Amino acid sequence: MKIDRGVGIVGYGAYIPMNRLRASEVKRVWGGSGTPIEEKSVVAMDEDTITIAVECARYAVKRAGIDPQEIGAVYVGTESKPYAVKPSGTVVAEAIGATPNVLAADYEFACKAGTEAFQTCIGLVSSGMMKYAMAIGADTAQGRPGDALEYTASCGGAAYIFGKKPARTLAEIEGSCSYVTDTPDFWRREHEMYPRHGNRFTGEPAYFKHVIGAAKELMGELGTEAGDYKYAVFHQPNVKFPIKAARTLGFSMDAIKPGLIVPFVGNTYSGSTPLGLAATLDIADPGDRILAVSYGSGAGSDAFSLTVQDAITNDRRLEPAVSRFVDRKRYIDYSVYSKLRGKIVK
Amino acid sequence: MSVPRYWRETKYRYRLIGQMCAQCGSVMFPRSGVCSPCGSVDLEEVKLAETGHVVTWTVVRNPPAGYMEYAPYLVALVELDDGVRVLSQLVDIEPIKMKTGMRVEAAFRRVKVDGNSGIIEYGYKFRPLIE
Ligand SMILES: [Zn+2]
Numbered sequence: 001m002k003i004d005r006g007v008g009i010v011g012y013g014a015y016i017p018m019n020r021l022r023a024s025e026v027k028r029v030w031g032g033s034g035t036p037i038e039e040k041s042v043v044a045m046d047e048d049t050i051t052i053a054v055e056c057a058r059y060a061v062k063r064a065g066i067d068p069q070e071i072g073a074v075y076v077g078t079e080s081k082p083y084a085v086k087p088s089g090t091v092v093a094e095a096i097g098a099t100p101n102v103l104a105a106d107y108e109f110a111c112k113a114g115t116e117a118f119q120t121c122i123g124l125v126s127s128g129m130m131k132y133a134m135a136i137g138a139d140t141a142q143g144r145p146g147d148a149l150e151y152t153a154s155c156g157g158a159a160y161i162f163g164k165k166p167a168r169t170l171a172e173i174e175g176s177c178s179y180v181t182d183t184p185d186f187w188r189r190e191h192e193m194y195p196r197h198g199n200r201f202t203g204e205p206a207y208f209k210h211v212i213g214a215a216k217e218l219m220g221e222l223g224t225e226a227g228d229y230k231y232a233v234f235h236q237p238n239v240k241f242p243i244k245a246a247r248t249l250g251f252s253m254d255a256i257k258p259g260l261i262v263p264f265v266g267n268t269y270s271g272s273t274p275l276g277l278a279a280t281l282d283i284a285d286p287g288d289r290i291l292a293v294s295y296g297s298g299a300g301s302d303a304f305s306l307t308v309q310d311a312i313t314n315d316r317r318l319e320p321a322v323s324r325f326v327d328r329k330r331y332i333d334y335s336v337y338s339k340l341r342g343k344i345v346k
Numbered sequence: 347m348s349v350p351r352y353w354r355e356t357k358y359r360y361r362l363i364g365q366m367c368a369q370c371g372s373v374m375f376p377r378s379g380v381c382s383p384c385g386s387v388d389l390e391e392v393k394l395a396e397t398g399h400v401v402t403w404t405v406v407r408n409p410p411a412g413y414m415e416y417a418p419y420l421v422a423l424v425e426l427d428d429g430v431r432v433l434s435q436l437v438d439i440e441p442i443k444m445k446t447g448m449r450v451e452a453a454f455r456r457v458k459v460d461g462n463s464g465i466i467e468y469g470y471k472f473r474p475l476i477e
Contacts, residue, residue: 018438044437045416046456050468054360054454082466091468095360095454320476328476330440339415 001119001176004126008169008309009160011064014278015055015138016156016265016325017043021337023151029334030146036238040154040266042332043140045340047155048082052271053138054095056159059319060134061096064161068096071161072130073103073121077113077270079188080140081106092136103133110186111235112296113137114157114270119176119302121162132163139269142341144194152238154266156325158274170312171281171290174305175222179214186297193342197297203241206299211235211245214301215293222305226250229305230288233276235295236262245293258283264326270296279322286310347458352467359469362396362452364430365389373430396452397475398426405441412458424450424472438473449475 019042023035043052053076061068074096076088089104103124107113114137121133138157143149163169185206188195198206211234219225226232232251234242239262246256259276268275273294280290286308293303338344347355355376357363364375369386375394380387403422406413413419420436436444437453450472457469 044455046437046471048456048466050466051454051456054468058454091360094356095468097361324476330438 003122003173003175004164006165006169006172007122007126007162008172008306009281010066010132010163010167010169011060011062011161012158012170012278012281013056013059013061013063013319014156014158014275014322014325015052015059016041016268016275016322016328017047017052018328018330019044019332019340020329021332021334025334025337026151030150036148036151036240037266038263040152041156041268042337042340043155047140049076049078049080049138049140049157050082050088050091052140052155052157053078053088053092053136053159056138056157057092057096057134057136060159060161063319064132066132066161068098069101071096071098071102071132071134073124073133074098075103075105075107075117075120075133075135077107077109077115077117077135077137078139079108079110079113079269080142084190098134109300110296110298111237111267111269111272112294112300112302114274115292115294115302115304116296118160118162118304119178121160122173122176125162125164128164131167132161134159134161136160137270137272137274139271141267141269142194145343147194148199149195149197152262152267154268156265156268156275157271158278160274168311169309171306171308174307175218176302176304177214177218177221178300178302179210179217180300181210183210183297183299185299202297206297207235207237207241207295208245208248210299210301211293211295212248214303215245215249215291218303218305219291224289224305228289229255229291231258231280231284231290232256233259233273233280233290233292235293235301236260236272236276237267237295239263261322261326275322281308281312282321282323284308284312286312347467349465352465356468360454362394362470364392364394366392373428375430375432394430394432395427398424398432398450398472400436400444400446400448400450401425401431402446403436403444420444422450422472435471436473437471451475
């Protein structure tokens, strides 16, 4: 998809809850062979997708240094809405002071709901319908006790505010592209607490086909190749998948390392690619190019090509870096985890 | 809290907005209809500081109804950087690590949840400053 020149990110913010559950703790309780990551983030008793979204939205507004009344849209991409019916976006918009002249809604597309909202925001600001638009990817994902997903399903999110020059952009978006097919690799029916998934079916025909498809399509459209990008971010359901996707597309480990936070945070679902991108923006220099590709089961990928702008260095120390949240942690055991995630029958 | 009452207070609790008396300058939080020191009803909205320090604190082990699942939890008297004092839950810290004077900031959290089908009340709590 072609995008007007000068459209980009004017602010971003991240948030990760501080509780950590070691994968070895899940293994202690349920057995199993390997552990796909070191540890995952877990919400506190009083946190949910809305509180995570508000925290990262506040940081994004502060970093952008804008009047929240100028934000014309607040979209929350998530698969763990606290309310089945009542938009999360309205709470976030109220909390940051963007109400009442604002579009607000929740997006759902498994793990790519947040980046789907990126594309809507890019369209809204590039068309001139509004000055700024905010997209948030946030989740408090759950895996069935003992299931492979329980090791990785975690909590966190990141918010992005998009704008158009003369607004000061930290990174310009050069293009975006989606690759979507009807693929039943993972789903959760209404009233069900946990999702079901197709085990090995989640690899080649699902994650890799869509991530690589979207990345190739976008690079083909822009006439770029892996060597043109200093950094790349791929959806991180585990450690293996993003590394394999990077290798297949010709990216080095150095290119994906800054954004690869899954070993210490887990899979934050809709927050995964937005958080990986935020961690990369935290260390990128003006002129660096970044490729970011999300993946959502069901299935699809959204790819983005960005070039970091001079303004990024001004804002670097204004708000906490993703690494600050990765390092801020307290370990919990499986019993506390069970209480926090509503797994104890009272 | 009833749903209408929660709704009337959302903006103030979400964004830490209090009232300043136009007559004597006193700041009230949470809001009230009249200035408690001078009785004036000439009040204006004022945004409070989101950072401050802990004046004193305690651990609640036997909470009132509706707060059981959060126990044990910390409650602190926080003096904001604009001098306003706020009584609030303190999160993301263990009682053993608490220190009077420690720097804290406003966080956005669930305050109370009305069962499985009722309203979820959100609002401020304080946590150690994330720098
Ligand atoms: Zn007064």
